[in-house]
Amino acid sequence: MGMLTLGHRRAGMPPAPRDVVGTSPPRPDALAKVTGAARYPGDLSRPGQLHLWAVLAGRPHARILGVDARPALAHPGVVAVLTAADVPRNRFGLIEDDQPVLAEGVVRWVGERVALVAAETREAAATGARLVEVTYEDLPVVADPATALAPGTPLVQPGRPDGNLLTEVRIRRGDAAGALAGAATVLEATFTTTWQEHAFLQPEAGVAWVEDDGRVVVETAGQWAHDDRREVASTLGLPDEQVVIRYAAIGGAFGGREDLTVQPLLALAAWTLRRPVALVWDRTESMLGHPKRHPMSIRARWGVDGDGRIRGVEADLTADAGAYASTSQEVVKAATLLLTGAYRVPNVALHGRAVLTNNVPTGAFRGFGAPQAQFAAESMVARLAEAIGDDPVAFRQRNLYREGDLEPTGRPLPAGVGALATLEACAAEARRRFGIGWDGLGRVPGASSAPRQAGEAVPSAGTDGIARKRPRRGVGIACGIKNLGYSFGFPERATATVELYGRGEVERATVRIGAADVGQGVHLALRQIAADGLRLPLAAVALVADDSAEAPDAGSASASRLTLVAGRAVHDAVAAARAKWPETDDERVEATVTYRPPATTPLDPITGEGTPNYCYGYAAQAVEVEVDPATGVVRVLGVVSAHDVGRAINPRAIEGQVEGGVAQALGYALLEDFRMADGFVLTRTWDDYLLPTALDVPDEIVPLVLETADPNGPFGARGMAELPLVPFLPAVAAAIHDAVGVWLTDQPFTPERVQFALDDSPGTSARVRTPSPATSSDDGS
């Protein structure tokens, strides 16, 4: 499928002899990945290695009365059983170090690691893990975030200042209550979302060993080698430099590798036992073992004026943080900020909180709170448009952010506001593709198919004699906004070192930057940026990225930030190195540059005032669906996904992000129903947790790329990789509404829920599932 590039190339830059930026050279890692030659962490081994097996709690909340390792140690081949007492500093965490490497006295969720068995063979390790006898006393389980704050509820982490309330955010501007009281039309609704599992193909794995010089090397996969190093070193009580994190091929991440999982276990065993060690998790361990996307419950009230302008928004969200903090504080801030989407709203009162429970911890997942918040925001916008008889595009055109508008936090948006442009490009293309239009736009010349009425029955082969129950088509559109880069004052920077080699002319270069290629292709993009700046062929630019001792810190592969921040660091380091070149006769020059984007600030705790972000990405998506009202099955037939990327460094990589992102978003919207009951995970394998297959994903995914230059990004580029996840869910909700006339408010839109929404006759309940506060009914034996 072709990609349509709209807008303009960045002006003022003379065309390079080889315009490496803006082209799509083949991905250097692709062949090895599709032939199976690539070595992922699970493929690694070290001579003389021990095999590790983690003993998981298998119960959501219990006191550990004793751990008896003797039966395991008596098993042939078992070398050691490590427990909390063996961990030098038994705490870690990305934002807050509230999580033990091995459980200490109590287990707080079903996937908590309790002991670590090391054995000469994998089989002996597995058997040993079964033989470790842990005696527990079960404690009451906090499973429902809605009641976790009620007085008398057991505490997940006793000793915290606010009980089970992990964090709370308030953002206020103007007078929301007054605005809603005076608004011409006010709508209110509640939306719920459930967990999403990252489902990366390669479960957690790795090897570790201690070098002769005393350095602990952990070779694994992750999203930020330098922060993994910081956290691992801290658990061992070692200086950062004594730990080396190396990344093998990374089999997907999506935020699910931001938190440590196997890394501290590997490091602990290698360090304690002074033997190389290997650990490979299976799918169930992976599904239990890393944080998920937050389930959220969002209540929203939106009001519009008689002239169709949004007057005020009150919204309130509660997120289930699970048993440990992970990145919940940041996710909830981001989600709360985006509760008004990309709309100018003069009066806001937004409230968000994350609540501790004995459920699986939640953290980063592609979109970082934006998909949930904008499921609510975009659904409210669509419903308001409907309520006042307006067209969904025209209503958005009137209310979307413009350059210079104020955010809910009271400060102007960062420059480069592409909200309107992406919407209009998307709507025009959708009209052309799907043959259905929205009034505000006028007819697009060259439209291929005739406009069709929404909800029109699709001619169907079957003859069930019940016309109103035939499959119906519908089209929906939604916008999306997502911060690119770190927010709320979190230190944001990336460092790159560029080495130039040659006699007279620069002949080749090595770029060092610790940026993780999680599959998104950032390594190629960084080399393209360097090659372009150096006027060198791509082959003459080498990259060193996957070793915390060999490459400087780039920050994480998250927040769609690496092309923007790491790319700019490379761009600037290239410029600095080039500037040195004529001044020396050396055959090698080197420059190191740390790029720091414009500063952000924390939000004022009372008003929420502040500068939350330095850059936003904008997107709009239109989807066409077919809904079978009799079975509730929704099929997505086509997607138009418009993105303002600033500058497409590698257009094919963007296309790949859009296609992969749409597939992931489709799973989130329609299929992926991660379930827990009383703290137990029910969806433990991919047999139960349904991911989209190639047949579920439409052939027609049309990426539209706009290039409104970002003031800070390299060549004007900004990030985009999370945006395909943002508008999709509300766009599908709008399309379902267009097809069959009901608004769905609970994600995912499974056939059961669609059918229930259409046919709420008694005895056909598909109750919305939020875990109920019950005590654990089984003893977990």
Place this chain on the structure above:
Amino acid sequence: MRRFDYASPATIDDALALLAGGDGAVRPLAGGTDLLTLMKADIATPERLIDIKRLAELDDAIALDADGLSIGALATLDDLEDDPLVRQLAPALAEAAAAAASPQLRNMATIGGNLLQRPRCWYFRSSLVHCWLKGGTECQARDGENALHALFDQSPCVAVHPSDLATALVALDASVRLRGPAGERSLSLGEFFAPPTDDRRTENVLAPDELILSVRIPPPADNARGTYLKAMDRKVWAFALVGVAATVARDGDRIGAARIVLGGVAQTPWRAREAEDLLVGQRPDADLFARAADAALAGAAPLADNGYKIPLARTLIRRALAAVTADGAPPA
């Protein structure tokens, strides 16, 4: 997975001798797509596996004789999906096989193993829960998460039978030929499948030391047509939320005989006899189908989360009946 022994005997008698007295600790291995999954999850823990894929007398043959269609226990789902005889004489079975699992699984999965696969109830499939079906005292699903569970209550266990083939085969009035230490016996599938009881916590009456040799489908009646429809959460590669197999034989412009079997609603394939009775002797039309569909679900007793299956099953019944009574070729 725990350590286990593996044997690959040459004859059925050798295999039966190895199974004898093993009382569940010795299990036959066919395609392994269910058994090995259960072993990896630590739910089945056999000490020994008897590979039955190399037994001289057990095969994957699909043959037609005066008594109908005979299908060897080792026939794969892929074989069934493509076989011209099956497609012609038992299209509901071919459709059920094609709708099951994924192409890779269908290449491995045998019809024998398919009928014997264990429920997909999430509590059953979690090694952390010792539920009633696994020998415990309590069914966690009954008052827990039961969206995928049974509408018809016939056992302490409310899990549904996961097999698509079983639903189709009951509608086709098929039987299984079994062999154990005492010799051979044949059972109709209606007798073979039986809701688990306190004394027998399985979904069928196969003894632990018996093997399925083959499946037999009687010759179809004149003017008979059949189909299998399946509703699932994902377009492919998912278990049935509800499956419906219908076979209808026409008698002039009326329905001469009908079988309607539902999958995904009970611990065994569920025959909707009330609906069948209502259809026989009537002229097919949409109103009749709707009444049959209502009759089929009249006795349903939904749990807290699975009520959606009632309208879903009704819809599939109506659609299946429309498909098998429509004039001209049955819709693909």
